[in-house]
Amino acid sequence: MNAVLKLAWRSLWRNRRRTLITLTSIALGLALTIFMASLGAGVYRQASEGAVRMQAGHLVVEHPEFRHDPSPAHALAATEVVAAARGLPGVETVRPLVVGQAVVATAAGSVGVGVMGVEPEAEIGASPFPERVVLGRYLEEGDVRGAVVGTALARRLKLEPGKKAVLTTTDARGEMTSELLKVVGVFQTGSEESDVFLVQVPIGLARRAWGLPEGAASQVGVILGDPDDLPGVAAALSGRVDPGVAAVRTWREAIPKVAAWIELDTRANRLLRVFVIFLVGSTILNTILMSVLERGREFAVCLALGTPPRMLRAQVLAETLLLAALGTMAGAALGAAVSGWVQAHGIDLSLFLSREEGASGVTVGGFMISPVLRCWLTPEQVGAHTLLVFGLTVGIGLYPTWRSTAVPVADLLRTR
Amino acid sequence: MLTLIHAWRNLWRNGRRTAINASAIAVSTAVLIFTFALLDGSMRAMERNATELAVGEAQVHAPGWLAERSIYQAIEAPERVLEAAAGLGAAAAARSMGFGLLSSGPRSAGVQIWGVDPGAEGRVGQLPQHLARGEWLPGEAAGRVVLGAGLARTLGAEPGAELVAVVQAADGSMGNVVLRVVGVLEGISEGMDRSVALVDRRDFDALFVAEGRVHEVVLSSQGKVEAGALAAAAREAAPGLDVRSWRELLPVMVNMLNIWTVARWMISLIFVVAAGLGVLNTMLMATFERTPELGLVRALGATPGRVVLDVATEALLLGAFSAGIGAALGVGVATWAQVHGIDLSGLGAGNLSIAGVTLETTWRAHLTPGAVVQPVIVTLGVTLLAALYPAVRASRLDPVQALGHV
Incomplete structure (x- = not known):
C-alpha cells in the first residue's frame, strides 16, 4: 500500500505541469463555491439581523391572537415574561413594546403612522434607531411626551426637535383618545417605510393612548447575542410562558416577508451554486480524463513490463486520491482566506448608490440592509463543500482508473 | 485555405x-x-x-405636493395633463389623495385614502390584478373601498365589512362616511399593503369636499416609451408641474x-x-x-x-x-x-x-x-x-x- 502511494506520488510529479493544471482546476473550483456560499450566507445574515433589530427581535412574545388581529386589546401582562426572558442565557436585550396605529397631526397636516412605544434604555445598542438620530436626541428615561420621528415624516409635518404634534387613536375600548407629543429627535434609517411611517414614544405614553395598564405590552422582543442560539432560547422561553396567555414566535413568523425573501434568494443562490459545481466538475473531468488519455503509452509500457493490472489501477486511483486531497486542501484554504478577508473588510457597494435625498440605503421588504457586502464563513460550509468536491473528484477519477488498464498495449507501443 | x-x-x-x-x-x-x-x-x-404595480412609468404632481401631501396642492387643470398623455400615446390615471382614520369597532388605522378612476387604473398598472380577495371597485359612486392586505388585517376587515372613515375635509369640516369593503389588495408594496385605502374618485370628492381636485396623474406607455423620455415629454406638455419618472420617484428601488x-x-x-x-x-x-x-x-x-x-x-x-x-x-x-x-x-x-x-x-x-x-x-x-x-x-x-x- 505504502509502495503504491509512493509510486503515485512520484508519478504525479513526473509531469509537474499536468498535475498543477489539474490541481488548479480542483482548488479554484472549490474556492469559488466556498466564496459564493459564504457571500450568500453573509448577505442573508445581514438582512435578517437588520430587519430583526428594527422590529421586536429574534423572538417575539405576544398575545396568541395578536398576529392575526394586531389590535391594542390583544396586549399581555408583560412583567413576568420580561423577567423570565432576561434570566435566559444567550439573551442580549429584552424589549417590552406597545405598537399600534394612529394619526399624527400638526398645523401642516395629518398623517397615519405606526407608533412604537419603547423603554428608551432597552433600545440603546439593541435597535438601530438610537444611533440613527440625525437631529436632536433619542428618547431618554424620564421623557413623558417625547417622540422621535423619521426624516420623511418630519418633513411632511414640518416637525423638528422642540415642535409639538397631536397623536390621535382609538383605545382598547374603542374610544377616541389624543396625546400631545413633543418631538425630541429625528432619525434617518434609510428604510423608506420607517422614515415615513414610524414614530417612537416612551412606552408609558403608548400605554395611556391605548388605555393599557401598567406593565402591559403588545409584544416583548428578545434580542440574542448570537442568532444561531435561536432554537435553544425559543424552546427555553416557551417552557416558561403559559401558551394560553402568550405565544412565543421567531422572527421568521414575525416578519415573514423578509424570511420569505431570504428563503427564496437562498434557493436561487443554491441553484447558481449547482451550476458552478457542474462547471467545476466538468473541468475536473476533462483535465483528469485528458491526463490519463495522454498517458496511454506509459500505461502500455507498464503493462508490457509485467505490472499486474490491479497494481496499475491501484496506482492511478492513488494518484486521483492524492490529487483530490491536495486540490481540496488548497481550495479550502484559498476559499476560506478570500471569504475571511471579505468578512473582515467587506465589499463596499455604496459607490453604486444614488446620493439623492431619502435614498441612503437598500431595503428588503421595507427593511434596510447595509450596502457593504460581507461573507459569513462557517466550518460547516467549508467542510461540506470540501467533501463534495473531494467526492466529485474521486468519483470522476474512477473512469480513468478503469480505462488505464484497458489500453491496446501493442498498438500504443508501436506508435508514438 | x-x-x-x-x-x-x-x-x-x-x-x-x-x-x-x-x-x-x-x-x-x-x-x-x-x-x-x-x-x-x-x-x-x-x-x-x-413600474407595473402602482407607480407607473412617470407621475405628475403639483409642485411641492410630494413633500407635503396637502390636499390643497392640487394639479391645476388636470384635463390638460390627461390630454397631453393621450397625445403621447400613453395611458393616464388621475388620483386624488387624502389622509384619514378608518375604524371598524375598536380597531382603527390612519390611512392614505386614494380617490381613483377604477377603469383607468387597469390601463396604467396592475392594481386590479393584485386582488387577493373580493372584487375591484365597481366604477360608480357607491361607497365602496378596497384595502391593502396589511390594513385589512389591522382593521380585521374582509370583503363585506363596513368601515367608518373620518377625515378632515378640504373646506375644514370633518368628513364622515360609512364605506363597504369590496376587495383586498396583496403583494404590491409594503407601504400600500399597510396604509392605503382605495375609493372611487366621486366618493372621494363627496367625503373630502374636494371639488374634483386631482393630486397625482400616473402615466404608462406599457414600455413603449422609455420612462425618462416619457417624463420629459410630459414635462414639455405640462409646464409648471412636477413631472418625475419612476426612477426619480423610487430612489430606493x-x-x-x-x-x-x-x-x-x-x-x-x-x-x-x-x-x-x-x-x-x-x-x-x-x-x-x-x-x-x-x-x-x-x-x-x-x-x-x-x-x-x-x-x-x-x-x-x-x-x-x-x-x-x-x-x-x-x-x-x-x-x-x-x-x-x-x-x-x-x-x-x-x-x-x-x-x-x-x-x-x-x-x-x-x-x-x-x-x-x-x-x-x-x-x-x-x-x-x-x-x-x-x-x-x-x-x-x-x-x-x-x-x-x-
Whole structure:
C-alpha cells in the first residue's frame, strides 16, 4: 500500500505541469463555491439581523391572537415574561413594546403612522434607531411626551426637535383618545417605510393612548447575542410562558416577508451554486480524463513490463486520491482566506448608490440592509463543500482508473 | 485555405482529445448563456415590479405636493395633463389623495385614502390584478373601498365589512362616511399593503369636499416609451408641474437595482472564472501534450510562426465549432426557462408561502443578445489564449528538445 502511494506520488510529479493544471482546476473550483456560499450566507445574515433589530427581535412574545388581529386589546401582562426572558442565557436585550396605529397631526397636516412605544434604555445598542438620530436626541428615561420621528415624516409635518404634534387613536375600548407629543429627535434609517411611517414614544405614553395598564405590552422582543442560539432560547422561553396567555414566535413568523425573501434568494443562490459545481466538475473531468488519455503509452509500457493490472489501477486511483486531497486542501484554504478577508473588510457597494435625498440605503421588504457586502464563513460550509468536491473528484477519477488498464498495449507501443 | 484544411484534419487526428476540448468549450458556453439569461431575468422582474404595480412609468404632481401631501396642492387643470398623455400615446390615471382614520369597532388605522378612476387604473398598472380577495371597485359612486392586505388585517376587515372613515375635509369640516369593503389588495408594496385605502374618485370628492381636485396623474406607455423620455415629454406638455419618472420617484428601488447590477456582475465574474478555467485548463493541457508533435513539425522545416499559426487556426476552428454548439444548447435551455420558468419552490406550486406571505417563485430567464455574445467571446478568447501560450513555447524550443519532451 505504502509502495503504491509512493509510486503515485512520484508519478504525479513526473509531469509537474499536468498535475498543477489539474490541481488548479480542483482548488479554484472549490474556492469559488466556498466564496459564493459564504457571500450568500453573509448577505442573508445581514438582512435578517437588520430587519430583526428594527422590529421586536429574534423572538417575539405576544398575545396568541395578536398576529392575526394586531389590535391594542390583544396586549399581555408583560412583567413576568420580561423577567423570565432576561434570566435566559444567550439573551442580549429584552424589549417590552406597545405598537399600534394612529394619526399624527400638526398645523401642516395629518398623517397615519405606526407608533412604537419603547423603554428608551432597552433600545440603546439593541435597535438601530438610537444611533440613527440625525437631529436632536433619542428618547431618554424620564421623557413623558417625547417622540422621535423619521426624516420623511418630519418633513411632511414640518416637525423638528422642540415642535409639538397631536397623536390621535382609538383605545382598547374603542374610544377616541389624543396625546400631545413633543418631538425630541429625528432619525434617518434609510428604510423608506420607517422614515415615513414610524414614530417612537416612551412606552408609558403608548400605554395611556391605548388605555393599557401598567406593565402591559403588545409584544416583548428578545434580542440574542448570537442568532444561531435561536432554537435553544425559543424552546427555553416557551417552557416558561403559559401558551394560553402568550405565544412565543421567531422572527421568521414575525416578519415573514423578509424570511420569505431570504428563503427564496437562498434557493436561487443554491441553484447558481449547482451550476458552478457542474462547471467545476466538468473541468475536473476533462483535465483528469485528458491526463490519463495522454498517458496511454506509459500505461502500455507498464503493462508490457509485467505490472499486474490491479497494481496499475491501484496506482492511478492513488494518484486521483492524492490529487483530490491536495486540490481540496488548497481550495479550502484559498476559499476560506478570500471569504475571511471579505468578512473582515467587506465589499463596499455604496459607490453604486444614488446620493439623492431619502435614498441612503437598500431595503428588503421595507427593511434596510447595509450596502457593504460581507461573507459569513462557517466550518460547516467549508467542510461540506470540501467533501463534495473531494467526492466529485474521486468519483470522476474512477473512469480513468478503469480505462488505464484497458489500453491496446501493442498498438500504443508501436506508435508514438 | 490550406491552413484551414490542415487545421481541420489535425483536429480529427486525435479525435478523443478534440472531443474533450469541444465538450469543455460547449458546456462552458452553454452554462454561461443560461446563467446570464437567468440573471437578466431576475433584473427584469424587479424593474417590472417597480413600474407595473402602482407607480407607473412617470407621475405628475403639483409642485411641492410630494413633500407635503396637502390636499390643497392640487394639479391645476388636470384635463390638460390627461390630454397631453393621450397625445403621447400613453395611458393616464388621475388620483386624488387624502389622509384619514378608518375604524371598524375598536380597531382603527390612519390611512392614505386614494380617490381613483377604477377603469383607468387597469390601463396604467396592475392594481386590479393584485386582488387577493373580493372584487375591484365597481366604477360608480357607491361607497365602496378596497384595502391593502396589511390594513385589512389591522382593521380585521374582509370583503363585506363596513368601515367608518373620518377625515378632515378640504373646506375644514370633518368628513364622515360609512364605506363597504369590496376587495383586498396583496403583494404590491409594503407601504400600500399597510396604509392605503382605495375609493372611487366621486366618493372621494363627496367625503373630502374636494371639488374634483386631482393630486397625482400616473402615466404608462406599457414600455413603449422609455420612462425618462416619457417624463420629459410630459414635462414639455405640462409646464409648471412636477413631472418625475419612476426612477426619480423610487430612489430606493433604483439603489436596489444598482446593487443588483453589481451583484449580477460579481456572480457573472465567478461564472466566467469557473467556465474560463474549464476551457483554459483543458486546452492548456491538450496543447502542452502536443509539444513533441509540434517539435516534429518544426524538425520537418516549419517556421515557428507557421507552427503558431497552425495551432491558432486549430484553436479558432475548434472554438468556433464548439462555442456554436454550446450557444445553441444554451439558447435552447434559456428559451425553455424563459417560457416555462424554473420553479424554486421545489413543490411545483409556483409560489412560496411563509406565515401567510406569498412570493412568486418562478424564476424566468430573459434572453438578450448580450447574454449570448458575451459568453461566446469569453470562451473563444480563452480557447485561443490557452492554445497560443503552449504553442509559442513549443515553437521556440529546439526541435530535438521538443521531440523528447514529456
